[in-house]
Structures are given as structure tokens and as C-alpha cells.
Amino acid sequence: xxxxxxxxRIEKRIAAIQSEVSQLGPxxxxxxxRQYRNPKxxxxxxxxxxxxxxxxxxxxxxHPDLIPQIELELAEYRRYRELNQEWVELSIQWSRLKIKQWxxxxxxxxxxA
Numbered sequence: 001x002x003x004x005x006x007x008x009r010i011e012k013r014i015a016a017i018q019s020e021v022s023q024l025g026p027x028x029x030x031x032x033x034r035q036y037r038n039p040k041x042x043x044x045x046x047x048x049x050x051x052x053x054x055x056x057x058x059x060x061x062x063h064p065d066l067i068p069q070i071e072l073e074l075a076e077y078r079r080y081r082e083l084n085q086e087w088v089e090l091s092i093q094w095s096r097l098k099i100k101q102w103x104x105x106x107x108x109x110x111x112x113a
Contacts, residue, residue: 004101010094017087027076029053032062 030051037044047062049070062070 004097007094007097010090010097014087014090014094017083017090021080021083021087024076024080026073027080028070028073029077030074032067032070032074 028049028051030049032047032049034045035048036042037046047064047067049060049062051058
């Protein structure tokens, strides 16, 4: 069986995704938010990172100096998730094309016998 143009396109995109994933830096899941010790008066602000790991909800307090680094790690994780989702979707498309190709080839072989 030869690969179709769609299969070549999918394989090229998957290779590009794999390359991009390998270039990602430190990452972490979660959501960074600003909280207040006195919310009504908006006094005593602090930042906290909330996330789920190993099926447990966790919260960490983040020092203001570390916020830029945490934001970068959160952005890297979001990008990883986007790439991973696209990779899976492309893999499903590729598999469907291979199945379709196999069915067509088996029909042709069955008719010529």
C-alpha cells in the first residue's frame, strides 16, 4: 500500500509536533490566581497556584518574584496539552486512512480472485 497525500501531510505534521514537544521547557499544570487576606477591602494580596496531581487537589503559595517563571511554566504546559491533543487527533485520522486503504485493497484482491 502506498501512502496518500493526506497520510503524508499527517505524518509531516506529527513530526513537526514531536519536534515542538521536544523543544518545550519546564512545565506545570494549574491556575495562578491573586487572592486577598481581606477580600472585602482587597487588602493583603497574595498569589496561589492551584492544580491537581495524582488525583489530589493542591494549592501552593507563590512568592511575587516567582510569578513570571510560574506563568512561563503554565504556558508551556498549556502548549503541551494543545500539541498532545492535535497529535492524538492526527493519529486517529492517519489510522482511519490506513483502515480505509486496507479495506479498499482487500476488496480489490477479493474481486480478482
